[in-house]
Amino acid sequence: MLAGCTPWPPETALRYREQGIWRGETLGTVLRAAAREYGSATALVHGERRISYRELDDWADRLAAGFVEHGVRADDRIVVQLPNVPEFVAISFALMRIGAKLVFSLPAHRETEIGHLVELSGATGYVLPETHRGFDHREIARTVQAGSSTLRSLFVLGDKSEGFTALSELENAVADPRPLPEPDPSDVAFFLLSGGTTALPKLIPRTHDDYVYQAGRAAEVCELTSADTYLAVLPIEFNFAYGCPGVIGTLMTGGTAVLADTPNPLDCFPLVERHRATVTAMVPSIVQLWLEAAEWSGEDLGSLRLVQVGGARMTREFTERIGPTLGCSLQQVFGMAEGLLTFSRPGDPAEAVLTTQGRPISEADEVRIVDGDGAELPPGAVGELITRGPYTLRGYYGVPEYNRRAFTADGFYRTGDLARLTEDGDLVIEGRIKEMIIRGGDKVSAGEVEDHLLALDGIAAAAVIGVPDPFLGERICAYLVPDGPDGPDGPDGPGGARRSLPELKQAVHARGVADYKLPDAVRYVSELPLTPLGKVDKKALAAAAASEQEG
Structure with missing residues (x-):
């Protein structure tokens, strides 16, 4: 396995293979088998483009040969940042066939995030849209490459320009692609990104063995067949849309x-009607949009049979509306890029x-609810969710000190989520230990946003919390203490040096921060409440925000 990654213990890996959970297949061979069948x-x-299994397989081979011709080798890390286009799928299979390690990046990422991913992974290549x-x-x-000691190749989906290799060039670089050595199924196929409680995401190594199993098993639970059409609403760099069962699970079962391009119902409803989509996956804020649009839309959504929803807590009143309004079955999902997936069943x-x-x-998933001392709790009791299994990581990439805190001595991943198990064994997520919005x-x-706010002129202190929002699940609310003569001790009090919300967003955005991380609300205060230990009391801020909403 790639240096910096934590393998499963040999005896555990052997057991998974003997049980037929890990089948010794790479994702590249899965596509080749699907193309044959x-x-x-x-x-x-995508749009007017329709690509057959055979065409996708051949395309991946041509791209793989082109990447090799351009100097990409096994174990090279390549950051891939593309929207929902067929090129993303073909490139991912191409790089995995080489044995290069993809680092998935979201389309919304900007200089801060891309630079971090390149540095953390030691990436030699970056695939981007023009x-x-x-x-x-x-x-x-250009900016990230100038500051990197490893990033040597820039591949662009678009026209060739100075310093960039057009992806179309790669396809034609080799007339007759030759077979490549098959990667080790136990090796890393790609890196997903953690949500992270630290400033920027950590890298989650996903192996061919574990991801082939995850996507295939998720497809089985969702009862996918070759008759299904999966609509990828979320960015396919998300684990949810890529392999839960997502695009990969769909391709494994012969579906379409x-x-x-966007999750907007104005874009998606015509796709459902035109292509008779049967399955899709969304987060609650997108579902809300769909529910509102379905009340007046004239499109036929009758083909939908299953909508997966996960990513944020939902009220019963909300979940009750989904099936009747969209005319399909609801499947609640809890999952993480680190591994564990739980699904309700049809x-x-x-x-x-x-x-x-x-x-x-999976029956091989091990799930426990534990107290602060690590003791297992009975059904109904709320505690921290810890887990291990055949598709849950044993360590983040390149952060051994963090891994010692994030995993138990016997390999359970500490999720940081507060949860309970019902008497029937169903999981209920109650909240989060980790400070995450x-x-x-x-x-x-929250810590990353605070760091960017504190870097701005005129801000002496900053605290960021999530406040409940019926549409987004949570909004980002920034509490700021102004600095300088017009600050808390100045003539105008806490409002003297303040920026308006649009000005604040613009200032943070100018630092190269993704749009979804920008504050949704700002409150100026003379001081931040502190705990007896001298830390910012975010519970007090949350209570103040709740009181303000009630008022």
Whole structure:
């Protein structure tokens, strides 16, 4: 396994293989097998483009040969940042066939995040769109490359320009691609990103063995077949849309994956009607949009049979609306890029579907609810969720000190989530130990936002909390203490040096921060409340925010 990654213990890996959980297949061989079985059937749809299984397989081979010709080798780390386009799927398979390690980056990431991923992974390559939604990503690439000692190659989806290799060039670099050595199935296939409680995300190594199992098992639980059409609403760099079962699980079962440009119902409802989509996955804030649009939309959504929803807590009143309004079954999902997935099942009692996050998708998943001392708690008791299993990581990449805190001595991952188990074994997520804001399904580190705010002129102290929001799940609220003569002791009190919310957003955005991390609200105060230990009392801030909302 790649240096810096933590393998499963040999005896555990052997047991998974003997039980047939890990089948010794790479993701590249999974696509090749699907191409043999399903051939001319449609694998991917995007706009007017339709790509068959055979065409996707051949495309991945050509791209792999082109990357090799350009100097990409096994174990090279390549940051990939593309929107929902077929190129993302083809490139991911191409790089995995080489044995290069993809580092998935979200389309919303900017200089701060890309620079961090390049530095943390030691990336030698970066795949990016020329422009996306009016933003020129090439400027980010030039800046990050100038500050990196490892980043040597920039691959762009678009026209060739100085310093960039167009992806279209790679496809034609080798006339007759030759077979490549098969990667080790136990080795890392790609890195997903943690939500992270630290300033920026950590890298989650996912192996061929564990991800082939995860996507295949998730497809089984969702009862996917070659007759299904999966609508990828979320960015496919998300674990949820990539392999829960997502695009990968769909390709493993011979179905069709339709790639949506946005999750907006105005864009997606016509896709559901046109392609007779049967399955999709969303976060609650997007579901809310769909529910509102479904009340007046004229599109036929009758093909939908299953909608997966996860990423933030939902009220019973909310979950009760989903099935009747969209005319499909609801599947509640709890999952993490680190591994563990729990799904409610189509045949579960209605009460369980509406109020729980279901059960682990694998019988080999081990789930415990423990108290602060690590003692296991009985059903109904709330404690920290810890887990281990055949697709849950044993360590983040390159952070041994953090791993010693994040995992128990016997390999259980400390999720940081507060949860309980029902008497029937269903999981219910009650909250988070980790200080994390989940805004519209995106995980935002309060500490990272605070660091950016404190870097601005005129701010003496900053605290960021999540406040409940019926649409986004949580909004980002920044409490700021102004600095200088117009600060808390100045003539104008706490409002003297303040920026308006749009000005604050603009200032933070100018630091190269993704849009979803920008504050949604700002409150200026003369001082921040402190605990007896001298730390900012965020419980007091949350109580003040709740009181303000009630008022």
